[in-house]
Amino acid sequence: MSRPKVVPLRPPVADGDDEAEALRRQVRALEDQLRRARAAAGGRPGPLVAAARLVQELRSGLSWEKAARFWSDVYFSYHSEDVDEFGYDARFAETLMPLFEFLYAVWWRVEAQGIEHLPGDGAGLIVANHSGVLPYDGLMISLAVRHEHPARRTCRMLALDMFALLPFLAPLLSRSGAVRANPDNAVRLLRKGELVGVFPEGVKGVGKPFKDRYRLARFGRGGFVRIALRTGAPIIPCAVVGAEEIHPMVGQANWMGKPLGLPYFPITPTFPLLGPLGLVPLPSKWSIEFADPVRLDEYGPESADDPILVNRISEDVRSTVQRMIDGRLARRRSVWFG
Amino acid sequence: MSAGRLAVTGASSFLGSRLLRRLAGQRGGDALVALDVAAPPGALGVRHRAIDLTEPASDQQLLEALREEEVDSVLHAAFFTSPRRDATHAHELESIGTLNLFAAAAAAGVRHVFLRSSTTVYGASGQNPSFLTEERALPSGSGLRWLRDKLEAEQHAASFARRYPDLGVTVLRFAPLFGPGVHTFYTRIFDHRVVPMLMGFDPLVQLLHPDDAVEAALRAVERRPRGIFNVAPSHPIPLATALHLGAKIPVAVPHPLAYVAADALWTTGIGDAPGGFVDFVRYPFVADGAKARRELGWSATYSSRQALEAYLRYRHPRGEATPVEATA
Known part of the structure; x- marks a missing residue:
């Protein structure tokens, strides 16, 4: 991993809007640097960090790109980027x-x-x-x-x-x-x-x-x-x-299973009586x-x-x-x- | 190297043009004949015969060309990689064109024909095994005309191989191409930010880098093994993982709706493929590349993921839209 280059914090040159703009640019440069460093390290932020970053970035407006990046960060917190030949993750x-x-x-x-x-x-x-x-x-x-x-x-x-x-x-x-x-x-x-x-x-x-x-x-x-x-x-x-x-199966409703593509449709004391709770x-x-x-x-x-x-x-x-x-x-x- | 020339049909197609370039570098332009409506780049020095395979008398023209150019083997790469709105034209080229080509090749005493096919001929189905081998029986038909034409081309190849024992036939079934320069209905899924995905389905997909595809075809041309070969990367990738690597926003769509919506979009000219293609993002069609490894001595150098990343880099060279470079 290469050592990240440090962006020096220059003293603001002018007052008011210019100053704010200069700071904003510096913040963006730092954020970029952070992102590149993370990319070099090969890691992805966890879902909380990703969410916090998204909220922060929302101040400059929402874009598809930010949303997509957030979404993929969340996804890869729970999934690997590579699976084996049978799809094991x-x-x-x-x-x-x-x-x-x-x-x-x-x-x-x-x-x-x-x-x-x-x-x-x-x-x-x-x-x-x-x-x-x-x-x-x-x-x-x-x-x-x-x-x-x-x-x-x-x-x-x-x-x-x-x-x-x-x-x-x-x-x-x-x-x-x-x-x-x-x-x-x-x-x-x-x-x-x-x-x-x-x-x-x-x-x-x-x-x-x-x-x-x-x-x-x-x-x-x-x-x-x-x-x-x-x-x-x-x-x-x-x-x-x-x-x-x-899941003690006391009966079968195969007329229900057929349209769902199931070889059997189980009836247990709790399913489908209690709905999704019956799946416990x-x-x-x-x-x-x-x-x-x-x-x-x-x-x-x-x-x-x-x-x-x-x-x-x-x-x-x-x-x-x-x-x-x-x-x-x-x-x-x-x-x-x- | 054999004495006769190697003819290439579909020489201006994506794969055909790349193969022609490599072959010209290997054996010189004079050993090659491009059979195509469009002329190959002059710098290659390749011989050219303007033949339109969709014309009724193309078999006569082919026969003449194959005889006069003393063609010894033919690489048949004139196929569409995306569904066509003009399905009749596609049928004339892919099914009838292949039939004409084989008829002319057999009559001209050509010794070997290499057919470019694809792993989509297995069809995407829930009944597919985890790894489709070359022995797997192909579906007898398909609701997709695009697929039916490919299946018919394979049937012609099998039939000629059976009837003409002297004619060697190699069928190369390529996994979907993915990489720099590839533009198919399959890669276009990755050209939008918001991508519909089927709710509750996440098949493994195989993506083949074009460099690997070219290498496999060159190996086949060199070794001339008879039979069918899957040309596929060893590592598939789940579709959802592929979409997220491309920083897409997948939107889950119930599958009954997806078929209808895709058909409606296709009919109105907006969509890239008719509804039947939804099967290819619903069920797996993962091919086993063991036979190519064994008999062609070829294995892919890019995994599906690497092919995808190569494509994403090509589409977004500045890296702004790819998590691979932007955030990773």
Whole structure:
């Protein structure tokens, strides 16, 4: 960074208007200098500084340029200028982190177990049960990994297309690190050595009625096993308990969902009865449990084309997750207190 | 280098003229033939044949020209980068012109044709994967005539490649160009201070610097790989981030309204593109450049953000409107 040149404050030469004009010019020169110095440092002012500056500058009239600069300063206080290839925006995620941490530590009091089963580095495929109408479970899994794992690893969750295509939710998900669920994306991330989280139940899991809670739906067609076989990544079964109760879906109004482009339109005791307030999830007590990794090294990538093997591994993983859920449920005395 | 000449159609287009200049520097003007209604700059010393691809008999003229000039390969760059109000003319040039060109090339025994296409042929759709590869099936049609012509040009290319095994065909699908000198309906979004954006949508966009585009095309001409190649920068950028980097004031518009409003503006002659183009700021069409890296040995030197910044510097040389220089 080059040292900013200092504009000397010359004594005013004349009285009255001239003096005021001279001072004004000096102030402008100083402001320019400040701006250039900031630009050289590469930083942007925070929203408060930007607002204060805008108010100050408004004395010389409002212009589109000032408004635009203010607006972009505010925007970049909460967003990075660069995102990764899937659109993950580190600063945006950081901005939302206090809210996520509140949900994790206070609202749902998540208890994470078996975090030591996650690899310290390199690829891994976390396979979990999906529930809760909205994809909070994915968020909580990635928070558990981030906060409880000694290496503070990040976990990229694969989001169902129905979420990844929904207006408002879609940009929110991709900016906070979720990736659209398709095999190519999963393989791409695993080859880079990342932890990837996937919900093989898909829509059948997240949109299941309350009476079917904690009964795992079919694990798709074993696509996640093929991905693991192709990349050699271990599968880490994961059971989430508590998410089924956050939005107990007692009915569906699919005639409402269709025009909105949703595969289901949930009816819960609070939604749509209480309007937007019904979107507040209930504060159940959660636990997230990771099991021993299933290593698939012995098979090799070509066995991804063996449907019998794929289905067997898929069923094994499914029964592991179901067993963990059942064990947890048997020990759970209260939905709200664990 | 091969013995025959390289012919360039659309030699006075943005990309065509830049390529012609670079190629003239590489192999001398006499090894090149410009097939265009307008003559190339005399200083290049490039041979010129005035041929209008929209004329009904252009295939005959092309055939004659290709034979007489002993053309060995053709770089077909005669395409519009923005929607045209005269859609019939655009159709004659892009779809029929490409058909004529391939017919003449096949008849004249040309060994290789390079087709300039774009990643917009994949169409912007919510169903698009995060990275479109060259194997992705193209939509069979489109409501946009602009896009339909591009798709037809690609279909002609595929059909001739299949029917004439001796004719090598390379299709280069360029991401939207963004940088100094580029003026398309896409760059014009950044020429206003207040920019409408779709409420609740913020797709990743890929912006390709023209220098990178030229480099990729030169690589292809040099190596003559057959097949389709995405020419795309590795790092996309969210549209909202791009707008704020350009110090724009985005105004959120509900998407049903946006289609109608864009159509109305287009019909009244104010807008730059018809309503169907709203899809391209609603859904992503991000192309995977891995194949070009692997087989062309080319990768973009500018990220999408750098291409955008180069464009903004070009539009606002004093830096007054760009936060990159004014406030950063």
